Amino acid sequence: MKLTTVRLVTIIGEPVLKERLIHEIYALGAHGYTISEVHGEGTRGIHASQWQGGNIKIETLVSPEVADRIMDAMADHYFPNYAVIAYVHDVQVVRGEKFA
């Protein structure tokens, strides 16, 4: 089985951003995503939805170019005002074209 490398972008942030983030990653070239409900703490204080059950974690498998675009968009549109973090790393998948 030949494995190909794609990038897994993980975004953790306030639930209030859910729809907007999904919309944004699709616009930047993602073809799918997986969400989990999490909670956590970072360097910002309380955020609006904290008492309503924490954060969401969005994971999306994308090509390196799309990953770069998503990371840029996160830094530009969300980091200044929202409690959001994002990170990226390589993973290997079977059908690379599904995520390209």
Added chain:
Amino acid sequence: MKLTTVRLVTIIGEPVLKERLIHEIYALGAHGYTISEVHGEGTRGIHASQWQGGNIKIETLVSPEVADRIMDAMADHYFPNYAVIAYVHDVQVVRGEKFA
């Protein structure tokens, strides 16, 4: 502390597969797994359990050989008919033998 490298296989798919997937990864050599409840969207449409609360994500730390076998099994048995994705990457652990 010496760290050794093992592989983390992540499978995201329909809850209806839960028992079968667990059974399968054990048969292929895994010694443990962790499940989370997630939801998401991909390139397939609706799936049967969608309205019943999304997908499951199974993560299992295994040796490289076992990882290959699991990825093969996923591609052969599940990708054709089920809404399932799988990916794999290296991680470092303290007690490598636990997962070999």
Added chain:
Amino acid sequence: MKLTTVRLVTIIGEPVLKERLIHEIYALGAHGYTISEVHGEGTRGIHASQWQGGNIKIETLVSPEVADRIMDAMADHYFPNYAVIAYVHDVQVVRGEKFA
């Protein structure tokens, strides 16, 4: 956008350890964490909180040094008596200083 590399430490274990683990990773230099509720099986048998809903998964983005310290602490303080696993891998982030 320049990305820098930090380490993502993942700890999966019994919920009874939640407070203590959070306290410990902060003491060792982490500045944030994200928790999810998961369940799973490993090589140990039943554990006390199993019937109360599984495990927790703690993820923390830290510098390599802090990651080493956390992995050491896990191996020394928790592996002998608790059902806990931990692993670590590199990820890339935008604002590396936030996690250093």
Added chain:
Amino acid sequence: MDTIEIIRSNLLSPLVLAFVLGIVATLIKSEVEIPEPIIKAISVYLLFSIGLSGGVELAGATISQFLLPALVTIALAIAVPTWCYLILRGIGKFDIPNAAGIAAHYGSVSSVTFVAGISFVERLPEGQNTFEAFIPALAALMEWGIVVALFIGRWRMGLSQAQDGSLGKVIRDTLTGRSVVLLVGGLLIGVIIGEQGFARIKPLYGDLFRGVLVFFLIEMGMLAGRQLRDFVKVGPFMAVFGTVMPLIHGIIGTSLGLLAGLSPNGAFILGVITASSSYIDAPAAVRATFPQANPSIYLTSSLGITLPVNLIIGLPLYYEYARWLGAVLGRM
């Protein structure tokens, strides 16, 4: 009450209105949300309550009348999925997995429709609101329709091509499925504790029943509403199938119920059971056995078409038919 009045009063019952509220909430994308754990707990509660109430009423006399209706139910659990399969293959031109999958849905029971049927009767005026206490056991028997449909599908495909979820597992799952365990378990407990034991738990399992069902139907409406959006996807054949088949099944189930000696109310509920199409157990079983079958077809038709059809026009229709045929047969 005359026919028009029955239809009107069903349409304007809290149950149907709550269901409609749910549909509307979904269509206007409102964020009303009844969390999943609540919905799961409520369905346990509804099935257990129905089993309990049935058990409490059960007495020697009624048991002797159980045999014939039970046989009729078993016959329906075999016949309904069979003819659905044949129609879907022959007229609908579906392939084997899809035909068997859809047949599994229409051959088994939707708890919410069943419960709404019970509630429909209980709402009637004193004296006209009783039915055979063993009815929950019939609903449990009808669950076997899933097994029959899957068996047909696997047989026609040759076992090799189906997924490895063996039929044995499906049979076990059906026998130990949630609804069967709760209905039968509740029934047995009801029999044992009797009127007196039930009195102290009646505030929960009796008095609240209808209110909880209304609450539940808000969510069912939202569920149906989400499927409604996919309505166009299922195509004209399934739209007709999902509307007409339940009505035919309801008439057949009601007729056979009366012929088997059930009271008009009891026969009505058997009609409801026959007409209803599963939306929990069947989807899971079909997904596991025939992953090739397209879930949006069977989910949309079962939840988006047949569920509302049954709740809104099916219930009063089967009821009026049961009364009419009961009168014809001199059973009222």
Added chain:
Amino acid sequence: MDTIEIIRSNLLSPLVLAFVLGIVATLIKSEVEIPEPIIKAISVYLLFSIGLSGGVELAGATISQFLLPALVTIALAIAVPTWCYLILRGIGKFDIPNAAGIAAHYGSVSSVTFVAGISFVERLPEGQNTFEAFIPALAALMEWGIVVALFIGRWRMGLSQAQDGSLGKVIRDTLTGRSVVLLVGGLLIGVIIGEQGFARIKPLYGDLFRGVLVFFLIEMGMLAGRQLRDFVKVGPFMAVFGTVMPLIHGIIGTSLGLLAGLSPNGAFILGVITASSSYIDAPAAVRATFPQANPSIYLTSSLGITLPVNLIIGLPLYYEYARWLGAVLGRM
């Protein structure tokens, strides 16, 4: 009951005591936990119950009295966020996003305070415990205060600087928000089913109402308790604002309600609605529109200060004022 007695009896009501129990549990870091899905389901239940009960009571006569109070409510939904904004900018020296964000909270409705107000009246002796059946519709109208505040903020900032969540989306979210849909949906269903249809679901939506509210208030207390800890962070201005503004709003709302022809009890509830500050819909809307606004300010003052102030001293105060003014106006 005289004034002292009213205050005492509110303080010692199960509602306030459960709220205090929740606060205490949080302060001593007790692990009492009412899981989130339960809380979500309970708030659906409470709003739907209130809508239903209102609808059942609604009759032609009361509807004709609806117009004036509705206009007054709309006026309040415009005026309250406006003067809050001006005070917060002028005296509080907040920047635009924070001023608009806080104004959005105080301009809209806290379901729990509203529900506690209803329950306050229902607890009164027979004959003194009725109010206009259309009251839930007023609460739904008052939700528009959020839109008004956000509009002011966006207008003052220039649209470019605000986040891309367009005002259109906020308007749609407000119109289709959970409380509006449940209150209005319940109201309509109540009107349709009437006394008779309601009778069979009353055990859930009527009899249990107060008990469930008490349970809910344990969690609300815990919520307020967690915010109380941040009390110091909000600074003296917000501490005063969060305490005094609800009292002023309560008096204004009550007065205008009486002038618009509401009964003293109805005017009291309008006062409660005006005094209350949102803690679910407003935070989400503000977060999406003005992410620059500091959530710990609006959350702490709304949940940690205003909620307890309203529940503990606001309710009896507005009630006594309504009775007094009602007497002055010869309305009792």
Added chain:
Amino acid sequence: MDTIEIIRSNLLSPLVLAFVLGIVATLIKSEVEIPEPIIKAISVYLLFSIGLSGGVELAGATISQFLLPALVTIALAIAVPTWCYLILRGIGKFDIPNAAGIAAHYGSVSSVTFVAGISFVERLPEGQNTFEAFIPALAALMEWGIVVALFIGRWRMGLSQAQDGSLGKVIRDTLTGRSVVLLVGGLLIGVIIGEQGFARIKPLYGDLFRGVLVFFLIEMGMLAGRQLRDFVKVGPFMAVFGTVMPLIHGIIGTSLGLLAGLSPNGAFILGVITASSSYIDAPAAVRATFPQANPSIYLTSSLGITLPVNLIIGLPLYYEYARWLGAVLGRM
């Protein structure tokens, strides 16, 4: 009712039958599931209800009778874990952590057994179904058995070897634990609101109590059923210990209760409290303090053996004993 009748009527009570249904459902691997948030909310509800009802009944007269039973309860909270520890070390040959861990379970209280005991009494015929209103406070006191057991273990091990969860933390956790806060909080609220305040929330906290408990016991049965499977793992000593110790504790608790002046019903409930073994607070505290102790031993014996033993044969046994001893002591 005579003894046989009491035993029969307990075995065939909805409570025990629901428990058995849960066990059976697990053994046949049925998928009946009552989601965790529901179970958590129900246990909050049950404890709060019991506190409330107790508080409402509490009057000056009963308080003066509280002292002696309270002292007896404290004595039991010290003595029971101590002798359990000694037996487990001496006869069972367990190491210190395991002995202390198991002792912590048997020294404290199982809420569900306690609640079932209360419900057992309330089910009795009018006139025979009362007990001292301060009983919930005794259950809260008995929670201290956990602290005593852990203290013994830590003392015997030397502090250095135990985990760093300091005894201080365990003491604080016990004092502020869920059951203590809800029982005591409920008691206080009940005292303050009195009969009249309670009347309006009684539909939830009174009338529904038994039905909800039955629902809860389905899940408890499933829990016990899952542990039952591990039955063989715990070995013959623990099988005997888990069966016999609760019976001995029940008899001792009942006897001391009567000697301390409790009514036979009250003494019976103290017996139930003494006999019961914790399955929520103790496992968590033991896991944190003595991670070396093997959870499958204490969980299986507490949940898989002692819980069913108490519910099925313990309750009628302690009750009959209380009546008999009460008669002997001339207390009936």
